[in-house]
Amino acid sequence: MQEFLQQMVNGLSLGAIYALIALGYTMVYGIIMLINFAHGDILMVGAYIGFFSVVVLGTNIFVAMAIAMIACAVLGVVIEKVAYRPLRNSTRIAALITAIGVSFFLEYTTIFFLTPNQRVYPAEAFPVTNYDVMGITLSSKDIFVFISAVVLMVILQYIIKRTKTGKAMRAVSLDKEAAMLMGISVDKTISITFAIGSALAAAAGVMIGVYYNSINPLMGIIPGLKAFVAAVLGGIGIIPGAMVGGFLMGILETLVSGYGSSLYRDAVAFGVLIIILLIKPTGLFGKNTGEKV
Amino acid sequence: MLQVKEIDVYYGAIHALKKLSISVEQGSIVTLIGANGAGKTTTLKTISGLLHPRSGSMMYKNQDITQVNPEKIVGLGISQVPEGRRVFPSMSVLENLEMGAYLRKDKKQIAKDMDNVFERFPRLKERYKQMAGTLSGGEQQMLAIGRALMARPELLLMDEPSMGLAPLLVKEIFEIIKDINERGTTILLVEQNANMALSIADKAYVIETGEIVLHGSAQELMNSEQVKKAYLGG
């Protein structure tokens, strides 16, 4: 039982990270039907910005995260404007290929300027303390990751449900033409969506830096892929789905590596996902009948 | 109030509107009638700025709006109730109405207008928390009208508001249109239901394959043999 709870603690932190990344995928897909394959690389850029703000500017981890989020929000908006907007009316495959191109561009530009080498997240950025709670080891890392991720998700929920901007985002994702007839600027709303999604990815990047201690220019690929699957699992385009999918993915992964072997970790995790999708192809939260006309 | 002059609108190579001209006088109800595929929706989309004419011009209150974007058009006081209602299905009735007032900043007046919409459509008030997609067709049409009114339009474009509704509801909707007009909003009404449309309109245009083939006072058109044959069922 204790062992199980320990796995759950680890799974929840990892899941929180996947959930944050999955949200960006799902929000962008919801609004322009694009799988933004560069999303994982935005996470990587965020991790580096966080790293440099700790090492060079000497900020604490929260300030580093805020700087990374702001910088990546801008990066996301620029990527959308430069790479995706010109293709808005072309085929989806063209946009998808462009997204893969942007992904390579971010990875290899980073390698070019910063070398492909690992960098170790400075220990002073985040002092690790372990707490013993009824036999379960609770690391300050877990607490940091989990709480910051949940806070960000609550803020996101608030924005989307309660603010005018958030309602406009939902309106645009439901029906662009009708949204325009309300006076909503579709371009501006899409930019805001990229900004928010990229900021969440940047936060996840800094968390991964803290969690695994090291970062490298290709670090975004695997978490990006897993979060993408998490988003599909929850029902792509559906925000609560991305959160649940992310947590499920994280928990599944730690349980498998805890009880089985970490060698099978990804195989089993993806296997379960395939089974769920076979039973419910639109994802856990997906509606089987398309509600969009 | 609105002068559309000889506009040509294309979908790629398809020539959807051919030198189409209509004018709408302040305070009136003008109707545009025609068969399915004639170009009625295209006309309203062009006025709303969702499509832009390749040639010709559109003037609204002495401003050239030929190439103006939809956001600006709404700001100038032109709202649309689109064909097929197009409410936001997974947003609540209240949120749909809020979206109608998206460009407005006058919170107090918005709240007042919201009350007015609920007063006009009590069924929407009862269901204000409900998702718009779960409303009946008639309720969705009322929501689409209420949503457009939330922008405080001076000119309201309505695209087949009677489509798919039971006869009793159709009558109700036309009563509402008349009432909105009597309270000062100018209306451009697109309809296939020529009978009803002509009965409340001041002026009418008949469109066939992208061209205006006939226009005059609603009274004149109602008595025209051509219109009777083609649109009023003999």
Ligand SMILES: Nc1ncnc2c1ncn2[C@@H]1O[C@H](COP(=O)(O)OP(=O)(O)O)[C@@H](O)[C@H]1O
């Ligand atoms: N998005 C589109 N792409 C191509 N052709 C279109 C499109 N929308 C409408 N059309 C064509 O333009 C013509 C006018 O359509 P529309 O304005 O919708 O007619 P109405 O509203 O009178 O039924 C029709 O021939 C229709 O097939």
Ligand SMILES: [Mg+2]
């Ligand atoms: Mg039509």
